Amino acid sequence: MAEIEIGAMSRQCPKRRIPDRETMRREAAAFVTTRNVKAKTVNWRFTAQDARFEFKSLYPSFQKC
Numbered sequence: 030m031a032e033i034e035i036g037a038m039s040r041q042c043p044k045r046r047i048p049d050r051e052t053m054r055r056e057a058a059a060f061v062t063t064r065n066v067k068a069k070t071v072n073w074r075f076t077a078q079d080a081r082f083e084f085k086s087l088y089p090s091f092q093k094c
Contacts, residue, residue: 030071033071034064037064037069038057038060041060042056042060
């Protein structure tokens with residue numbers, strides 16, 4: 030999810046260098062406020078069930094009693 034937000038921010042920002050830390054803070058805060066007001070959501074397509082199948086070695090297996 031963090032990578033999605035960073036990607037959205039990088040697409041919104043023009044290709045320029047941010048001159049200082051304070052400008053970066055202001056622009057990031059404006060971006061976050063805008064995203065929160067618009068209530069942007071993530072459309073997850075990789076479900077927990079998919080993850081259990083793809084990464085079965087990482088998920089513990091439970092046996093029913």
